[in-house]
Amino acid sequence: MKNLGIITSTILLMIGFISFESCKNDDSVAMPDPLVDTTDTTTADELAVYKKVYGASDIYKEGNFVVIKVNSLPDHPSPYYKDTDWSDKFEGYNGTNPDFHLNPNRVTQTNYTYKFPLNPVELSSGNQATTLGTIGVAINGVPLFNQYAGPNEQELTNEINSFDQYNGHPQQQGVYHYHIEPLYLTANKGKEALMGFLLDGFPVYGPEENGAEVTNSYLDEFHGHKHATADYPNGIYHYHFTDAAPYLNGDGFKGTPGTATR
Ligand SMILES: [Zn+2]
Ligand SMILES: [Zn+2]
Numbered sequence: 001m002k003n004l005g006i007i008t009s010t011i012l013l014m015i016g017f018i019s020f021e022s023c024k025n026d027d028s029v030a031m032p033d034p035l036v037d038t039t040d041t042t043t044a045d046e047l048a049v050y051k052k053v054y055g056a057s058d059i060y061k062e063g064n065f066v067v068i069k070v071n072s073l074p075d076h077p078s079p080y081y082k083d084t085d086w087s088d089k090f091e092g093y094n095g096t097n098p099d100f101h102l103n104p105n106r107v108t109q110t111n112y113t114y115k116f117p118l119n120p121v122e123l124s125s126g127n128q129a130t131t132l133g134t135i136g137v138a139i140n141g142v143p144l145f146n147q148y149a150g151p152n153e154q155e156l157t158n159e160i161n162s163f164d165q166y167n168g169h170p171q172q173q174g175v176y177h178y179h180i181e182p183l184y185l186t187a188n189k190g191k192e193a194l195m196g197f198l199l200d201g202f203p204v205y206g207p208e209e210n211g212a213e214v215t216n217s218y219l220d221e222f223h224g225h226k227h228a229t230a231d232y233p234n235g236i237y238h239y240h241f242t243d244a245a246p247y248l249n250g251d252g253f254k255g256t257p258g259t260a261t262r
Helices: 001-025 043-050 183-189
Strands: 056-061 065-070 112-117 136-138 168-170 176-178 194-198 203-205 224-229 236-240 260-262
Touching: 112 136, 183 194, 203 224
Parallel strands: 203 236
Antiparallel strands: 056 065, 065 112, 112 260, 136 194, 168 176, 194 203, 224 236
């Protein structure tokens, strides 16, 4: 069997070589030479993980930052699309919270330009607290918020009942966001997948790791820890969503935050 495999591979290689040769000799077709890589591979690799932010309208490098532009609209249905320009994305509440109530806000488009440090650095002191409003971006372009509700950094207790079936809701200006596990993303990408980035450039992962739930006890005061991940085989500090407060972020940013402007 092993020999058969080797023979098959050899034949396939030969076929590949022959067809490659025939392509190469066909001068009548003006095709770009696949062996000449015209892209800057260093830059391409640097941005590869950020390109997992599939909700972005633009992703590029600017100095020591990666710039990610989004319109913040969720790519999944929501009851908060009711009576909006995107009412085809309206879906009545079908989640599991018997106390769910629709808040008075509706989804609006909010164009954010995020700048994340391309090489995030862990600070040992002087860490900044996260603020109300966006503290990062999910891979679908939806803003990530911390564990508090406005205006006076209250616990999320009351807000949680207005989270839709995908765990998001809009604030007063209609900016839809997640404070806790984005259920649409974990359903589609898996519970261990990359969920987004906080403004300091460190990635956010789902609530499971190696098939087991990540609890707050595994994480430091900033709600993260450091080890190798699928996207960072050499290891990186990263945050996790967990099922208990503070859910996503604790005492602040592990690194120096970039900016989010609208
Ligand atoms: Zn909120
Ligand atoms: Zn982890």
